[in-house]
Amino acid sequence: MNRALHRPDAVLVQAVIAGALSFAHLHDLAAAAGQSGWKAWAYPISVDLLLVAAWRRLRVGRDGASWTWFAIALAASLGANIATAGLLDLDHVPAWLRILVAGWPALAFLGGTLLVHTPTPVAATEAPSAEPELPLPEVELHRADTAPVPAPASAPAELDPSPAKPPAPVPAVPTVPAALVDHARSIADAHRKTTGEPITADALTARLGLPGPTCQAIAAQLELT
Secondary structure, three states: OHHHHHOOOHHHHHHHHHHHHHHHHHHHHHHHOOOOOHHHHHHHHHHHHHHHHHHHHHHHOOOHHHHHHHHHHHHHHHHHHHHHHHHOOOOOOOHHHHHHHHHHHHHHHHHHHHHHHOOOOOOOOOOOOOOOOOOOOOOEEEOOOOOOOOOOOOOOOOOOOOOOOOOOOOOOEEEOOHHHHHHHHHHHHHHHHHHOOOOOHHHHHHHHOOOHHHHHHHHHHHOOO
16 A cells, blocks of 8 residues: 555556546636536536446446447547637637537436436346256166076867967066166255155156156155155
8 A cells, every 4th residue: 555655656647637637628618608606617527427427337338328428528528628728719609619518417417317227238147947957877777587488288189279378578677776866865855855745756756757667666765655
């Protein structure tokens, strides 16, 4: 802090000098246009406030309105600097300049209101899901080896006219990986914490979205009803 005070920034010094000169030029121009007393001092404050409001809006989001009002405030400041440099007779100010100076407060108020109260467009963001989607491991289904069918004995003299019934198909026995069981257990724990009740097998099946036999095998391991 002390080092910064002993060695002031050159840009800050230039800003103070430029602001003081511009402030004085705007005051002189307003006074020459018929705005005497405190009114002449209010004009440079109005121009600087509009310039700052437009600059702050440009830093948040660059749109056409921000650039327009920034250019208007900058033109008013530069115009006063040039007009008071000897190019304009301040003792005989033209009528159009008097009208412009008199109408500036309303124009500055309109610009400041639009800059402050116009919402800045913001990109819509997607709300995060309550529970993260975990990749589900692949489930391999293996069929139990069927027992070999013994060869039929020698046919008797009289054959049974009724056709032989085909053997009943053996149901598939799913092999559930440990990672899938852990994932289902985390879903059941989250449901218990949220609702205070254990999750049912039907609800777990709907949450997992896996084949029925696989979900039934997982529910059996978690002892769900």
